[in-house]
Amino acid sequence: MVSAPHEAMHRIFQECPGLFSRLSDVLGLELPPLTSAEPLTVDLTETEPLERRVDTLLRIETRNDGPFLLIVEAQGKKDPGKTASWPYYVTYLNNKYRLPVLLLVICQDHATAAWAARPLTIxxxxxxxVTTRPLVAGPHNMPVITNVAEARKDLALATLSAITHADNPDVDAILKTMSVALRDTPESIAEPFVELIAQGLGNRPAAQQWRNLVAVDLSFYTSPLSEEIRDEGREQGRAQGRAQGRAEGRAEGRAEGGAESRAEDVLLILGARGVGVTDATRERVAACRDLELLRRWLVRAAFVAASEEIFDKETSADQ
Incomplete structure (x- = not known):
């Protein structure tokens, strides 16, 4: 039950709205002269539901300090609306769960990261x-990982690093490091990272570089991205085969596995990159049963400009 003193302590401001202008002097708060004050409704109930969603919400347990909530927001550009929504998320979740709340914002460019890191005050x-201070991770503070051993130590951190550095001039080296680090990783573990990097690169030029690396270094995976690349290669191979009059029957009839499967991969990569495959190249690749030789041809297929160059030992990709 609300007590009489409780009512008196706040109702006096309803009776005398201008009281705060004198009280501010007592509190040492310097304000410009107030011109008016009027009571508003005290009912803060929302009569219509308003949908608000965070990107990711986690409950984190700690060894000594107890649990806390982690809000993860992905921010691709400056958004003035976050000035209101982020403090709301923090205060709402704190009130709902009665737990400390940490707000983490992930960015891919320096300007957005600097904007997101500013304290939000009410x-x-x-x-x-109320002051909300987001914790920001982006290209300004995420490590650039180009060491394979370092990437293998923490594949999740290395993946996030690759995503946040999507516009880094050295992104090719970063992605190559990730493809090598994932090469010997069990597919069930590597597959989510392969897909997340592809999503994180979006439609940037680096996305095609990642597809090429997946096609070569991770060609044995069955992840959605790997299968998509294979499907594209098969489709282009069929189209080229129709033009040449006989490639479709060979490509579709070739059995999966062993040297035949690796030979097919070589031709698929060339087709996916739009490199014309000559009859001589196709026959030589299809007839080869040397797995190590086929492996070298597969690597070269991701870089050569003409199909017969996969047989050139001096190809720059093989140096």
Whole structure:
């Protein structure tokens, strides 16, 4: 039950709205002269549901300090609306779960990261009532991982690093490091990272570089991206075969596995890259049963400009 003193302590401001202008002097809060004050409704109930969703919400347990909530927001550009929504997320979740709340924002460019890192205040400039301080991870503070051993130590961190550095001039080296690090990783573990990097690169030029690396270094995986690349290669191979009059029957009839499967992969990569495959190249690759030789041809297929160059020992990709 609300007590009489409780009512008196706040109702006096309803009776005398201008009281705060005198009280501010007592509190040492410097304000410009107030011109008016009027009571508003005290009912803060929302009559219509308003949908608000965070990107990811985790409950984190700690050894000594107890649990806390982690909000993860992915921010691709500056958004003035976050000035209101981020403080709301923090205060709402704190009130709902009665747990400390940490807000983490992930960015891919320096300007957005600097904008997101600014404290968000609610209140007056002289005395903020609520301050929300996002923790920001982006290209300004995420490590650039180009060492395979370092990437293998923490594949999740290395994947996030590759995503946040999508616009880094050295992104090719970063992606090559990831493809090598994932090469000997069990497919069930590697597959989510392969797909997340592809998603994180979006439609940037580096996305095609990643597809080429997946096609070569991770050609044995059955992840959605790997299968998509194979499907594209098969489709282009069939189209080229129709033009040449006989490639489709050979490509579709070739059995999976062993040297035949690796030979097919060589031709698929060339087709996916739009490299014309001559009859002589196709026959030589199809007839080869040397797995190590086929492996070298597969690597070269991701870089050569003409199909017969996969047989050139001096190809730059093989140096």
């Amino acid at each position: 209140g007056l400039p002289q005395w903020p009532t």
